Amino acid sequence: MDPKAEVSSTDSASPKRSDQLLEAVRGERRVVLATHPNPDPDALASMLGLKTLLEHDQPGRPVRLVLEGMIARAENQMMVELLRIPLTPITSVSIEGCAIVLVDAQPRDTMPPCLGIVPTAVIDHHETPGRLEGVRFVDIRPHVGATSTIVLEYLREQAVNVDRRLATALFYGIDSEISGYPREATADDDRALEWLFPRSDRDLIAQIRHPRLPRSYFATFQHALANAFVYGDVIVSYCGVVPQPDIIAEIADFFIRFDQVDWALAIGVTGELLKLSLRSDHMGSHCGDLLREMVQGLGSAGGHDKRAGGAIPLPDRSPQAVERMLRIVRQRFLARLGLDEAQGRRLLATSPVVPVP
Numbered sequence: 001m002d003p004k005a006e007v008s009s010t011d012s013a014s015p016k017r018s019d020q021l022l023e024a025v026r027g028e029r030r031v032v033l034a035t036h037p038n039p040d041p042d043a044l045a046s047m048l049g050l051k052t053l054l055e056h057d058q059p060g061r062p063v064r065l066v067l068e069g070m071i072a073r074a075e076n077q078m079m080v081e082l083l084r085i086p087l088t089p090i091t092s093v094s095i096e097g098c099a100i101v102l103v104d105a106q107p108r109d110t111m112p113p114c115l116g117i118v119p120t121a122v123i124d125h126h127e128t129p130g131r132l133e134g135v136r137f138v139d140i141r142p143h144v145g146a147t148s149t150i151v152l153e154y155l156r157e158q159a160v161n162v163d164r165r166l167a168t169a170l171f172y173g174i175d176s177e178i179s180g181y182p183r184e185a186t187a188d189d190d191r192a193l194e195w196l197f198p199r200s201d202r203d204l205i206a207q208i209r210h211p212r213l214p215r216s217y218f219a220t221f222q223h224a225l226a227n228a229f230v231y232g233d234v235i236v237s238y239c240g241v242v243p244q245p246d247i248i249a250e251i252a253d254f255f256i257r258f259d260q261v262d263w264a265l266a267i268g269v270t271g272e273l274l275k276l277s278l279r280s281d282h283m284g285s286h287c288g289d290l291l292r293e294m295v296q297g298l299g300s301a302g303g304h305d306k307r308a309g310g311a312i313p314l315p316d317r318s319p320q321a322v323e324r325m326l327r328i329v330r331q332r333f334l335a336r337l338g339l340d341e342a343q344g345r346r347l348l349a350t351s352p353v354v355p356v357p
């Protein structure tokens with residue numbers, strides 16, 4: 001989508017995006033806000049902002065935030081707890097007769113929230129296209145760094161009060177989404193952060209950023225470090241069976257900082273899935289497209305230019321099934337980057353274990 005086309009919608013002659021969204025869901029008695037599985041802070045904050053917007057427009061109408069999967073990262077659990085984000089498991093919600101607003105995601109065949117149901121509205125910023133036929137309201141801006149930036153724009157267009165709790169959620173939603181390096185953000189995201197910062201609770205943000213971590217977190221890093229292999233300017237790490245799915249992305253973020261690589265791929269098993277997370281250090285890497293090629297015929301993937309994630313369903317969790325799939329994915333990845341598997345070497349030699357002092 002042409003980013004300049006976005007600007008014209010804010011001009012007073014044309015209807016505002018937020019007016020169109022509110023109009024699209026106005027006829028429905030209930031609204032369900034859904035997002036991708038294992039929602040991240042941007043998805044959580046966007047849903048909280050839209051709930052506020054919709055309740056302001058039609059007070060008394062129920063607006064539910066549904067959760068598919070889990071709140072995985074300790075930071076995200078802290079966010080949900082401290083900001084009291086009300087979530088209902090998707091399995092206990094009847095979506096019949098509701099307007100469904102899909103946030104920070106797009107409808108795909110592999111995405112249960114919309115299985116067989118066309119959402120009423122889709123608000124997202126990911127590049128990976130979804131199935132949008134029949135969707136009444138679509139606002140997809142791949143150039144914007146966070147969906148929360150779009151939601152804040154709606155709230156301000158409609159002059160909705162953004163209280164401290166919501167400002168804190170939106171600030172953290174945007175900041176956590178765009179604070180990686182290389183940075184994928186626009187001036188709109190920066191303006192949103194500037195507006196939100198003085199209205200947010202900085203002490204709560206600090207608490208959300210620094211939660212206590214379980215032993216399994218460190219064990220996963222140990223496994224990932226011991227099973228990290230370097231091929232030219234690429235690092236591939238196998239994280240084993242992970243305690244929660246988001247840690248695979250965290251490991252990819254960790255390894256892309258290695259000064260001898262430009263690509264980092266982290267792979268782990270969660271439930272019946274092999275999850276992958278890819279990072280690149282260059283503009284124009286098209287990580288989302290590359291990862292989609294890698295999992296073609298096996299699973300699904302998507303994301304941004306420098307960051308992408310994907311998942312492959314496993315026939316079972318046996319070491320043989322995992323190893324077979326790992327080998328296919330690794331071969332496809334290295335072949336695509338023109339690298340030879342045989343040149344792989346471990347990142348670290350086995351480290352000596354000192355006796356207990």
Ligand SMILES: [Mn+2]
Pocket residue numbers: 042043104125145146147177
């Ligand atoms: Mn997002």
